Amino acid sequence: MTTTAEHHKKIKDLHPQEGMAPGSPLCAGCGGLEGIRLALKELGDNVLVCNAAGCFTLLSVYPFTPFKGSWLYTTMAAPVPAAQGVRDALDIRRSHNRLANEDDFQVMVVAGDGSSADMGLSPTSAAIHRGLDFIYFCYDNEAYGNTGFQLSGTSPFGSATQTTPVTGEHPAGSEIRKKDLFEIWKAQNPPYIATVSPREPIDLSNKFARAKTMKGPRLFICLSPCPTGWGVDPKDSLLVAKLAVDTGIFPLKEYVDGQVIHNRIPRKRIPVEKYLEPQKRFHHLFVPKRQDDIIAKIQAGVDRYWERYE
Amino acid sequence: MNINRSNKRMLTGNKAAAWGARLAGVEYVPAFPITPQTEIVETLSQWFAGGTLKGKFTNMDSEHSMFMAAGSAAATGVRVFTASSSQGILYGMESLYTVTGWRVPFVMVNVSRGLATPITLEADHNDVMSTRDCGLIQLHAETCQEILDFVLMGYKIAEHPLVSVPVLVNMDGFVLSFSREPVVIPDEKSARDFLPAFQPAQPVFQASLPMARASAVFGGGTYTYFRIQQDLAVRQAETVFNETAVEFADRFGRHYEPLERFHLDDAEVVFVMSNSFATKGKSAVLRLRKQGVKAGLLKIRMFRPFPDEAVANALKGRAKVAVIDQNLAPGMGGITYPEIVAAMYGRDDCPQKILSVIGGLGGKDIKENDFLSIVEKLNDPESKGPVFLYDEGDWKQFQQMQKIAQL
Numbered sequence: 237m238t239t240t241a242e243h244h245k246k247i248k249d250l251h252p253q254e255g256m257a258p259g260s261p262l263c264a265g266c267g268g269l270e271g272i273r274l275a276l277k278e279l280g281d282n283v284l285v286c287n288a289a290g291c292f293t294l295l296s297v298y299p300f301t302p303f304k305g306s307w308l309y310t311t312m313a314a315p316v317p318a319a320q321g322v323r324d325a326l327d328i329r330r331s332h333n334r335l336a337n338e339d340d341f342q343v344m345v346v347a348g349d350g351s352s353a354d355m356g357l358s359p360t361s362a363a364i365h366r367g368l369d370f371i372y373f374c375y376d377n378e379a380y381g382n383t384g385f386q387l388s389g390t391s392p393f394g395s396a397t398q399t400t401p402v403t404g405e406h407p408a409g410s411e412i413r414k415k416d417l418f419e420i421w422k423a424q425n426p427p428y429i430a431t432v433s434p435r436e437p438i439d440l441s442n443k444f445a446r447a448k449t450m451k452g453p454r455l456f457i458c459l460s461p462c463p464t465g466w467g468v469d470p471k472d473s474l475l476v477a478k479l480a481v482d483t484g485i486f487p488l489k490e491y492v493d494g495q496v497i498h499n500r501i502p503r504k505r506i507p508v509e510k511y512l513e514p515q516k517r518f519h520h521l522f523v524p525k526r527q528d529d530i531i532a533k534i535q536a537g538v539d540r541y542w543e544r545y546e
Numbered sequence: 547m548n549i550n551r552s553n554k555r556m557l558t559g560n561k562a563a564a565w566g567a568r569l570a571g572v573e574y575v576p577a578f579p580i581t582p583q584t585e586i587v588e589t590l591s592q593w594f595a596g597g598t599l600k601g602k603f604t605n606m607d608s609e610h611s612m613f614m615a616a617g618s619a620a621a622t623g624v625r626v627f628t629a630s631s632s633q634g635i636l637y638g639m640e641s642l643y644t645v646t647g648w649r650v651p652f653v654m655v656n657v658s659r660g661l662a663t664p665i666t667l668e669a670d671h672n673d674v675m676s677t678r679d680c681g682l683i684q685l686h687a688e689t690c691q692e693i694l695d696f697v698l699m700g701y702k703i704a705e706h707p708l709v710s711v712p713v714l715v716n717m718d719g720f721v722l723s724f725s726r727e728p729v730v731i732p733d734e735k736s737a738r739d740f741l742p743a744f745q746p747a748q749p750v751f752q753a754s755l756p757m758a759r760a761s762a763v764f765g766g767g768t769y770t771y772f773r774i775q776q777d778l779a780v781r782q783a784e785t786v787f788n789e790t791a792v793e794f795a796d797r798f799g800r801h802y803e804p805l806e807r808f809h810l811d812d813a814e815v816v817f818v819m820s821n822s823f824a825t826k827g828k829s830a831v832l833r834l835r836k837q838g839v840k841a842g843l844l845k846i847r848m849f850r851p852f853p854d855e856a857v858a859n860a861l862k863g864r865a866k867v868a869v870i871d872q873n874l875a876p877g878m879g880g881i882t883y884p885e886i887v888a889a890m891y892g893r894d895d896c897p898q899k900i901l902s903v904i905g906g907l908g909g910k911d912i913k914e915n916d917f918l919s920i921v922e923k924l925n926d927p928e929s930k931g932p933v934f935l936y937d938e939g940d941w942k943q944f945q946q947m948q949k950i951a952q953l
Binding site for chain 1: 573600602605608612614618619620621623640641752753758759760761763764
């Protein structure tokens with residue numbers, strides 16, 4: 237099943253407007269940066285970003301900000317409560333006739349996967365419970381990237397991080413599976429959840445176009461290839477993002493009206509090793525000796541996922 | 547409109563705090579329950595739900611979230627109140643440091659309670675003292691009346707253009723929070739005249755005014771600039787407190803200074819105290835005076851900014867001073883003691899002896915005998931601090947408890 241309400245069909249349909257200026261201290265080839273740029277093209281300028289400690293905190297370094305909208309740095313665990321306070325205050329001012337319609341704005345949390353899946357999860361769950369009207373943009377580079385790439389709740393099985401090093405005793409690197417943030421959110425039945433890829437700008441833009449017409453908690457998980465942490469050349473960042481989709485490792489999907497919709501079911505999934513091999517964090521699965529058992533486990537996980545939908 | 551003929555009512559400390567917030571016309575209360583504070587937010591939740599207060603009461607998921615929401619709502623231009631205690635203060639500490647740096651005004655009440663470990667419920671100031679360096683303005687209340695008045699005054703101070711810093715009003719758990727005292731409740735109109743609706747001094751978030759707040763800085767120079775700004779703002783609060791107190795006294799007849807001087811003018815022996823146990827100290831002063839000891843008491847209402855000049859002027863030339871801390875920095879002693887000593891340092895008229903005394907931990911009573919023993923220690927040239935108010939009787943009681951449990 238695919239969605240029908242397509243606002244954009246071609247790249248040139250995308251909004252020419254930019255919500256943020258180019259040039260930032262973020263790493264070259266950051267997948268998440270392209271993701272948020274595309275998101276803001278769709279959302280427009282009237283956005284306040286509540287930011288959690290992480291790579292994207294470096295977007296606004298005093299006295300600069302790349303955003304046309306507003307920015308509030310919070311803490312690692314409390315960007316969502318900050319969004320709650322802002323949204324509540326806007327609602328109060330509206331009800332007291334102290335805020336013009338055009339002065340209202342969209343509150344958006346921007347947080348990495350570590351904040352989203354670990355430290356910030358409890359306050360996020362509470363905000364979903366309260367039905368907070370906000371957009372959550374999680375740039376998922378599958379580790380604590382800003383501190384040099386340590387294991388987070390979303391680091392995948394078989395990946396090497398600075399705190400899950402590959403050793404003779406631990407040939408896989410990380411031996412635990414990635415937390416499924418999509419399913420965690422889904423358990424609370426919010427109005428909208430989507431996965432997006434910076435390599436799929438039309439899909440991403442259509443999803444933001446859909447979400448911005450809704451109210452309540454709305455999550456975007458943006459797979460964010462991380463050249464420094466994943467060990468890929470910045471120029472290949474989007475290629476890796478494409479492989480994540482084509483291998484079926486990163487399903488493009490939405491959760492709307494209680495239904496999960498896959499936006500693209502790869503008809504002929506290419507083997508996961510095509511995605512794994514170019515990345516230094518999976519290098520140990522191929523060199524010095526190919527670890528077929530671990531690669532097969534990763535492949536089996538992907539196959540098991542798609543069996544339900546094929 | 548008063549239901550009672552007089553506007554004086556019996557209120558617990560918690561109700562007095564809630565009344566302060568109500569008279570301030572607070573619009574937003576992010577809340578999380580914790581003993582012995584819960585009654586404050588329960589009361590406010592009823593007033594919001596019933597329409598007495600207009601705005602929003604939001605049940606938060608932790609103090610860390612709650613202080614963050616308080617700060618971000620204040621940054622978006624509404625008048626905010628919140629309250630916490632003890633472990634909640636510690637859990638929310640990161641957010642407290644964060645939002646004080648945002649330079650946003652709101653008022654919070656801390657209902658003091660000892661910190662774990664061991665986990666306990668009764669009054670002790672380690673919780674409030676843990677916030678001493680985070681950039682809050684701190685006003686400590688001895689009575690339920692002071693609680694209500696400080697909350698009202700707190701908004702005026704916090705929202706002052708030269709300050710723009712949150713104010714913490716402290717009261718003791720149980721001793722004040724659950725004790726009813728007669729409290730004069732100002733009428734709504736006078737309260738509104740004293741404290742008009744919130745007019746933010748700083749720009750607030752709205753679409754027509756996009757801005758980046760709390761951006762990261764690199765380099766100690768930029769960081770230091772903002773920290774000095776924060777220091778100046780908090781220091782400014784002493785002057786603003788004094789101006790506010792004059793206006794408050796004009797309207798309501800109760801005048802407050804950062805310090806309260808009780809029988810201090812001719813005092814030779816001075817107890818320095820704060821919060822509700824100061825009442826016990828005052829009673830001991832009267833008893834000692836009957837016995838011919840020229841005793842006095844200096845009560846500290848404002849801990850941040852620390853009114854060091856006023857403290858030095860109040861204590862200069864006294865023979866003996868005992869600083870009674872209801873808190874403990876293990877391995878050092880009383881937390882406020884070094885601040886008092888530092889205020890006196892280098893003065894020719896410094897007291898001969900300034901003794902650190904630790905009492906009232908975990909709500910432990912400070913009895914009249916304890917004050918007598920403090921005077922003895924002050925008179926003993928050999929005595930050194932910190933002196934713990936824990937005697938043979940207390941030790942026997944502990945042993946008895948262990949005996950019953952057959953330990």
